[in-house]
Amino acid sequence: GENVEQHPSTLSVQEGDSAVIKCTYSDSASNYFPWYKQELGKGPQLIIDIRSNVGEKKDQRIAVTLNKTAKHFSLHITETQPEDSAVYFCAASAGGTSYGKLTFGQGTILTVHP
Amino acid sequence: KAGVTQTPRYLIKTRGQQVTLSCSPISGHRSVSWYQQTPGQGLQFLFEYFSETQRNKGNFPGRFSGRQFSNSRSEMNVSTLELGDSALYLCASSPLGRAQDTQYFGPGTRLTVL
Numbered sequence: 001g002e003n004v005e006q007h008p009s010t011l012s013v014q015e016g017d018s019a020v021i022k023c024t025y026s027d028s029a030s031n032y033f034p035w036y037k038q039e040l041g042k043g044p045q046l047i048i049d050i051r052s053n054v055g056e057k058k059d060q061r062i063a064v065t066l067n068k069t070a071k072h073f074s075l076h077i078t079e080t081q082p083e084d085s086a087v088y089f090c091a092a093s094a095g096g097t098s099y100g101k102l103t104f105g106q107g108t109i110l111t112v113h114p
Numbered sequence: 115k116a117g118v119t120q121t122p123r124y125l126i127k128t129r130g131q132q133v134t135l136s137c138s139p140i141s142g143h144r145s146v147s148w149y150q151q152t153p154g155q156g157l158q159f160l161f162e163y164f165s166e167t168q169r170n171k172g173n174f175p176g177r178f179s180g181r182q183f184s185n186s187r188s189e190m191n192v193s194t195l196e197l198g199d200s201a202l203y204l205c206a207s208s209p210l211g212r213a214q215d216t217q218y219f220g221p222g223t224r225l226t227v228l
Contacts, residue, residue, distance in 0.1 A: 031213060031214060032213055032214040034216065034217070036219070041221075042221055042222075043118075043204050043219035043220050043221045043222050044157075044204070044219045045219070046216060046217075046218065049216060051214055089157065091157075093213045093214065094213060095213045095214075096213070097169075097170070098170065098213050099145070099162050099164065099169040099170040099211045099212070099213075100145050100146075100147035100159075100162025100163075100164070100169065100170055100206075100208065100211040100217070101147065101159045101162060101170050101172070102147075102149075102157075102159065102206075102217060103159070104156055104157040104158075105156075106156050107156060
């Protein structure tokens with residue numbers, strides 16, 4: 001089955017710096033890659049996603065890049081703010097009969113210091 | 115639109131008991147997926163329901179079961195609880211549960227097994 005590896009497990013940055021989180025996946029049939037942010041006591045919240053027919057997607061300070069050949073995708077957050085501090089998860093969804101199943105990375109704890 | 119709701123938010127049970135958790139999807143969404151989140155194993159897919167039918171299942175023992183009603187609301191049941199079942203149980207809804215459909219998560223039910 002699909003396996004998603006996420007790095008780093010923790011990331012500490014100063015306010016205003018950029019943060020990059022990287023994920024690799026194993027199943028070449030995967031075609032949908034969402035990123036979620038989870039704050040304490042809450043469920044994961046979608047922040048951006050990318051589909052396999054696109055190499056890059058940007059939404060204000062957040063961008064995601066996808067390299068299908070290398071089977072990896074990355075989250076880029078620019079001009080980080082303290083409210084960006086949370087746990088971030090990448091995920092992958094395979095096509096075909098993989099109904100409703102996301103395979104998640106282990107998560108990255110991002111801390112943004114004021 | 116109201117988001118995904120889960121009840122109860124917190125549960126404490128003892129070993130050997132059974133528990134039922136409830137999930138109401140976003141209005142119009144017909145697919146509901148369930149996930150277990152633990153510090154050691156991360157976010158793991160349990161199963162997915164669409165039109166009252168289980169279409170996909172993760173690698174969990176038969177003690178974990180679920181169902182979906184005609185209004186798309188879903189319940190999951192865990193029988194003969196074990197200490198290792200302590201976790202945050204999350205449900206997510208999407209329009210049709212296709213591989214590229216965005217999943218929206220509820221706040222989760224925190225289950226503690228004593």
